[in-house]
Amino acid sequence: METIVFDVGETLTKDDRYWSSWADWLQVPRHTLSALVGAVVAQGGDRADALRLVSPDMDVASACRARETAGRGEHLGEADLYPDVRPALGGLQKLGIRVVVAGEGTARTGELLRRLDLPADHIATSGDWGVAKPDPDFFTHVLEAAQADPQATLYVGDHPAHDIFPAQRAGLRTAHIRRGPWGHYWADHPDVADAADLRIDGLTALAALTGR
Known part of the structure; x- marks a missing residue:
């Protein structure tokens, strides 16, 4: 990977x-x-x-x-991150894996994410790219940011219809995370089990699954 x-x-x-x-x-x-x-x-x-x-x-x-x-727009801070985000992403970078953050969100979301100074090589949102998931063009941008072949790129997400299925159709490998409402509800659905190369309960599990 x-x-x-x-x-x-x-x-x-x-x-x-x-x-x-x-x-x-x-x-x-x-x-x-x-x-x-x-x-x-x-x-x-x-x-x-x-x-x-x-x-x-x-x-x-x-x-x-x-x-x-009205001054009641988006906010994103350290408290909004899951506790395993920094150790997991940082650990992957130490293994020599390129880490990209690319998800649904406004351009403002992208700005807020970049201000968090996450251990990531590239951060972008659908608002930055002008195309939303599950549009195939979103995953074209993902592959450009990945700078790797589709089969050497793993997309990690919680939403089957927006993350796992379209990423698979784009030729990427996929990991479904049992997290949040969509992640928990759909985790054991047969279609998700068939489409996801990996199914994980947390991000720190990824380091041991990369083959590095």
């Missing part, structure tokens, strides 16, 4: 703050939005689907801009 590419939300970062801030913005109890997220997870949907259950006509991009204007 030459390069390992990591998704962001619920792979590297906890989404607690994300959903709490949206619930407050939409003026619904946090538990209500949390329950709706659970329903969307079971249906195989994505984040925007959960928000539109609260506000069916919502333009999510416009709502994000409104939040930024």
Whole structure:
């Protein structure tokens, strides 16, 4: 394995703050939005689907801009990282593996991630690239950032439909992480078991699986 590419939300970062801030913005109890997220997870949907259950006509991009204007936009800090992120990514770099962070998020998310000074060789989001998962062009950008052949590149993510399946179709190797709502709910689904080259419960397991 030459390069390992990591998704962001619920792979590297906890989404607690994300959903709490949206619930407050939409003026619904946090538990209500949390329950709706659970329903969307079971249906195989994505984040925007959960928000539109609260506000069916919502333009999510416009709502994000409104939040930024109101001073209630995105925040991402050290406390939002899972505890194993820095040791896992740093350990992989010490093994000589190229570490890339490439996940769904706005350009602002990309800025915030880069400010965290993670042990990564390249950090980008769908907002930086102007194309969202699961579009095949997203994974074209992933491979450009990986600087390695697809079969020498591992994509790590929690969401089957946005991470594992499209990465596999792009020719990458894949690792599904049992983390976050989508990761836990779909971890043992036969389609995920068939598509994922690896299934892990945490990031530190990767170092022993690289063959280095």
